[in-house]
Amino acid sequence: MTPLLDSHCHLTGYSDPVAVLRQATDASVDVVAVTEDPGEYRLLRTRLGRRPGVHAALGMHPLRARDFAPADLARFLRMPPEATWIGEIGLDYSPTGRKTRRAQLRVFETVLADPRARALPMTVHSRGAEEDTISRLAQASAAAAILHWYTGPLALVDEALAAGLWFSINPAMTASAKGRTLIDAVPADRILLETDGPFARQGRRPARPADLPASPPSGLSLPNTPPASSTTTSCASCKSADATRLAAQADAPVSPHANAHRTRSLLTKDDQT
Numbered sequence: 647m648t649p650l651l652d653s654h655c656h657l658t659g660y661s662d663p664v665a666v667l668r669q670a671t672d673a674s675v676d677v678v679a680v681t682e683d684p685g686e687y688r689l690l691r692t693r694l695g696r697r698p699g700v701h702a703a704l705g706m707h708p709l710r711a712r713d714f715a716p717a718d719l720a721r722f723l724r725m726p727p728e729a730t731w732i733g734e735i736g737l738d739y740s741p742t743g744r745k746t747r748r749a750q751l752r753v754f755e756t757v758l759a760d761p762r763a764r765a766l767p768m769t770v771h772s773r774g775a776e777e778d779t780i781s782r783l784a785q786a787s788a789a790a791a792i793l794h795w796y797t798g799p800l801a802l803v804d805e806a807l808a809a810g811l812w813f814s815i816n817p818a819m820t821a822s823a824k825g826r827t828l829i830d831a832v833p834a835d836r837i838l839l840e841t842d843g844p845f846a847r848q849g850r851r852p853a854r855p856a857d858l859p860a861s862p863p864s865g866l867s868l869p870n871t872p873p874a875s876s877t878t879t880s881c882a883s884c885k886s887a888d889a890t891r892l893a894a895q896a897d898a899p900v901s902p903h904a905n906a907h908r909t910r911s912l913l914t915k916d917d918q919t
């Protein structure tokens with residue numbers, strides 16, 4: 647059976663990432679484990695080794711932009727040759743992120759200027775900064791960029807599609823009218839699945855990758871193969887995802903990344919014990 651792909655999961659945000667991954671494997675779900683900085687990426691790679699079914703993604707999270715020293719960016723730029731995915735990267739001009747706009751743009755543009763980074767599939771945050779995010783990705787001709795949990799204007803969707811961008815959809819999005827309108831506006835072959843777990847919820851608990859195959863409506867072809875395990879493969883190799891199948895699982899929407907900063911502390915804590 648072709649595994650599904652959870653294209654955006656904060657694996658290190660769970661108290662027991664290895665158990666979450668084991669459940670995902672049992673449920674035939676591959677996981678893109680996003681990180682917020684090169685240190686977290688390195689730690690994740692060390693902890694998971696070369697375990698099959700998980701892609702550690704090299705990230706520089708926009709809400710951390712002001713913390714990043716030039717040395718962090720330099721460290722990031724040394725790593726794409728060993729990485730298979732980039733993320734989480736992007737921009738956030740929500741009230742939380744607005745004040746670090748300039749620092750975010752500097753980091754995002756530096757990442758996109760690296761040809762080895764932009765040749766990899768990337769999962770991209772764009773909250774409140776959709777126009778700048780889409781225009782930067784279009785200018786960079788990113789090989790396979792996925793707008794994760796897109797909540798921006800529908801008017802920009804055509805622009806994003808014309809730039810070759812993808813959208814990843816989680817159950818919380820299917821619970822909102824805006825999310826459903828977005829799903830209708832995007833061709834199925836430009837949609838991937840994600841959980842954004844553990845920050846998105848499945849019922850009363852944090853969403854997990856193993857939730858993705860639950861209760862699929864009959865007759866739908868299910869997604870999808872990982873877009874790339876090499877630097878040259880683009881998302882063209884992804885099968886389409888029919889996101890409407892997530893509707894049955896949807897629960898109350900939650901705000902994206904309300905707890906993004908917990909990721910790192912949990913990882914650090916786990917690793918020390």
Ligand SMILES: [Zn+2]
Nearest residue numbers: 680734842903
């Ligand atoms: Zn995220």
